[in-house]
Amino acid sequence: MLQTEYExxxxxxxxxxxxxxxxxxxxxxxxxxxxxxxxxDPRVQSNPAYLTIITLSRVITKLGDLKDINPGVxxxxxxxxxxxxxxxxxxxxxGGNLLxxxxxxxxxxxxxxxxxxxxxxx
Numbered sequence: 001m002l003q004t005e006y007e008x009x010x011x012x013x014x015x016x017x018x019x020x021x022x023x024x025x026x027x028x029x030x031x032x033x034x035x036x037x038x039x040x041d042p043r044v045q046s047n048p049a050y051l052t053i054i055t056l057s058r059v060i061t062k063l064g065d066l067k068d069i070n071p072g073v074x075x076x077x078x079x080x081x082x083x084x085x086x087x088x089x090x091x092x093x094x095g096g097n098l099l100x101x102x103x104x105x106x107x108x109x110x111x112x113x114x115x116x117x118x119x120x121x122x
Contacts (some may be wrong), residue, residue, distance in 0.1 A: 004029045005061065006092050010081040014063060014073060022064025027085070030093045034058045043071075056085055 005028045013023035038044050038054040053074040060069045074082070103110045 006088070008085070008088050010077075011084055012078045012081050014066075014077055014081065016066070020065070022066055025063040026061045027059050027088060027092065028061050030055070030059050030089070052082070052086060056082075056089065059089065060085070 005026050008025050008027060010023045010025070013021045015021055034055055038051055038058070041050070041054055043050045044054060050071075053071050057069055057071045057074045060074075063069055063073065066073065077085070
């Protein structure tokens with residue numbers, strides 16, 4: 001079965017308006033629409049660098065306790081975290097290797113394993 005969602009932990013974390021820190025999240029694989037539809041957004045048309053903000057807000061499905069992941073949240077990330085998410089996006093969508101937490105079915109021990117996420121046939 002194809003894994004479509006990947007957990008991550010931000011290096012610094014997003015601090016919401018109440019001062020709560022949100023570091024753990026989930027990013028799903030991007031669809032064609034995730035890459036195409038943001039190009040129509042006027043914010044991207046006036047500033048192409050904004051494409052990253054909108055795309056990440058579409059593919060991040062969870063970030064801490066936040067109910068809504070939107071471009072406003074992405075804008076308030078520390079640069080270190082934004083860079084981390086851009087690299088994470090490339091790893092899970094562009095192929096290569098990804099470090100994921102796995103649990104041994106025999107002994108129950110949890111550890112990190114490097115997984116190749118290159119598309120089949122590449």
